Amino acid sequence: MEKKRIFLTRRLHDFALKELKEKYHVEVHSGKIPIPKSKLRSKIKDIDGLICFPYDRIDSELIETAKNLKVISTYSVGFDHIDTRCAKKNKIRVGYTPKVLTDATADLAFSLMTDILRRVSEGDRIIRSGRWTVIYGAYDYVGWDLQGKTLGIFGLGRIGSTLAKRANAFDMKIIYHNRKPIPKSMEKKLNVRYATFDKLISNSDIISIHVPHTEHTDKLFDKKIFAKMKRTAFLVNTARGKIINEKDLVEALKKKTIAGAALDVFEKEPIDKNHPLTKLQNVVLAPHIGSSTEETRTKMAQLTVKNLNLGINGKKPIYSVGY
Ligand code: DGY
Numbered sequence: 001m002e003k004k005r006i007f008l009t010r011r012l013h014d015f016a017l018k019e020l021k022e023k024y025h026v027e028v029h030s031g032k033i034p035i036p037k038s039k040l041r042s043k044i045k046d047i048d049g050l051i052c053f054p055y056d057r058i059d060s061e062l063i064e065t066a067k068n069l070k071v072i073s074t075y076s077v078g079f080d081h082i083d084t085r086c087a088k089k090n091k092i093r094v095g096y097t098p099k100v101l102t103d104a105t106a107d108l109a110f111s112l113m114t115d116i117l118r119r120v121s122e123g124d125r126i127i128r129s130g131r132w133t134v135i136y137g138a139y140d141y142v143g144w145d146l147q148g149k150t151l152g153i154f155g156l157g158r159i160g161s162t163l164a165k166r167a168n169a170f171d172m173k174i175i176y177h178n179r180k181p182i183p184k185s186m187e188k189k190l191n192v193r194y195a196t197f198d199k200l201i202s203n204s205d206i207i208s209i210h211v212p213h214t215e216h217t218d219k220l221f222d223k224k225i226f227a228k229m230k231r232t233a234f235l236v237n238t239a240r241g242k243i244i245n246e247k248d249l250v251e252a253l254k255k256k257t258i259a260g261a262a263l264d265v266f267e268k269e270p271i272d273k274n275h276p277l278t279k280l281q282n283v284v285l286a287p288h289i290g291s292s293t294e295e296t297r298t299k300m301a302q303l304t305v306k307n308l309n310l311g312i313n314g315k316k317p318i319y320s321v322g323y
Contacts, residue, residue, distance in 0.1 A: 004312055005068075006049035009035045009056045012075065016301040023309070024049070041065055049312040051304055054078050055269065060086040071311025075304045077101055077291070078240060079321050080213045088323040095307025095317030099158065100299035101291035106162035108290045109208050109238045112262035113151070116234050117206070118143040121284045144205075144232075147171040152204025155211035155239070156182060156192065163208060164190045175200055201225055206234045213240035221245060226252035234260045238290045241266035250276045253283060264290050 003025040011017070011028055020026050027043065029035045034055045044050060044066045052058055054076040060083045063069070072082055073095040087094050115121050119141055126132050126141070134140075151167045153160040156176040164174050174192040181187070181194040195203065207229070211217050221235065222245040229235075235258060237244060246267045252258050260282035266275075269288055277283050291300060307317035316323075 004048040005046060006051065006308065006312070007043045007047045008051040009040065010053055012051065012304065013298065013301040016305050019305055020308075024312075037062070044069065049073065049308050051075065051308060052082075054081055056081060058082040058087075063087055063090055063092065066090070066092070070314065071095060071308055071317065073304050073308040073311060073317065075300055077105075078212060080240060082321075084321045087321075091323070093307075093311035093317055093323060094321040095304070095311055096319050096321060097300045097303045097307075098319050100303055101296050102158045102162050104293045104296040105159045105238055105290040106166060108264060108286070109159070109163050109210070109236055110166045112236050112238065112264065112284055112286065113206055113208065113234070114146065115284045116236070116260045116262040116282075117146060117149075122281055125281070148173070149205040150175060150203055152176070152195065152200040152207040153192070154197075154200060154207060154209050156190075157210060159238075160208070160210035161190055163210070164192050175203060198228070201228045202230070204233060205230065206236060208236040209239045209243055211239060211243065213242050217243045219243070219245040221249070223248040223252065223257075226257050229258050231256065232259050234258070234262065236262045238264040241269065246277070250280070253277075253280050256282075260284075262286075264288055 006020060006024045006026055008028045010033060017026065041062060044062055046068060048068050048070050050069060050072045052072060052074050054074065058072060058081060063083055063086045069092050071093040072087060074082060075097065077096055077098045079094060079096045082094055084094050123141055147170060150173045153163060153174060153176040156164065156178050160176065167174050168191050175195040176192050177195055177197050177200040187194065200207065220243055226248060249261060253261060262284040264286040265288055271277065277285060291297065303318060307319065310317045
């Protein structure tokens, strides 16, 4: 029997490719990243399975072209890049990789928060540019304590809850906003208090974003929201760049409407080296590394392959969107 055909929009770990090649006819895109849409269109036509990444836009036009496709398996927890409604309509399974990256992403959010409050990256920039010339002044490079600060978690799901555990160990006060409050017993366990969205915005010393990018959260954090935040507040984003209106954020940071921001995700990635955010000292920037640890990326690759194996055989992936 002829092997099923799969296509990867980029290389995955060697162990994953080895397993895939034993089972399928495998083709891996090399060259420009993200893969140009025209190339993906020509490939998706004949394949049974697709492995993609969070920057590949798998829209309805591509999905409708795919006559044999049984599964789209994305190497990410986010699936806002896939038209999942159209996939479902065409009986194509969509697999994704939650849970395995929860700790790594919460750790990064916590690291970014610590970095921006204690000005670690800023200090690194000061040293590297030869501006550290006098030691230990009373007002030099002072940051802020985490202890006693109010952390506002926007989206208390898996990653938000794990961040809450980290923050409790640092004696922070934690408030959160979800569409619906979590059960009281969970609130007690996590030592968190529910807040309306407005209260979360106005009462937090640090706001950390942990919601998906949807039509409801698109550019939600804009100048109106920044104006309601404390002037001393910081914004941390490890979710999706498009949840923030970047132009408004730059203005707010320049005018000191808010104190600073620590960002792992951007409207357009990679961010340009001349982007206005790169010129600001009250900002920490990371290159979308929320899940990027040896251990986590290995688990994500294993899960991506498992999801593909199930979906290609008409079964529900371990983590599956909608269908
Ligand atoms: C994901 O998996 O969607 C994350 O953005 C990776 O860090």
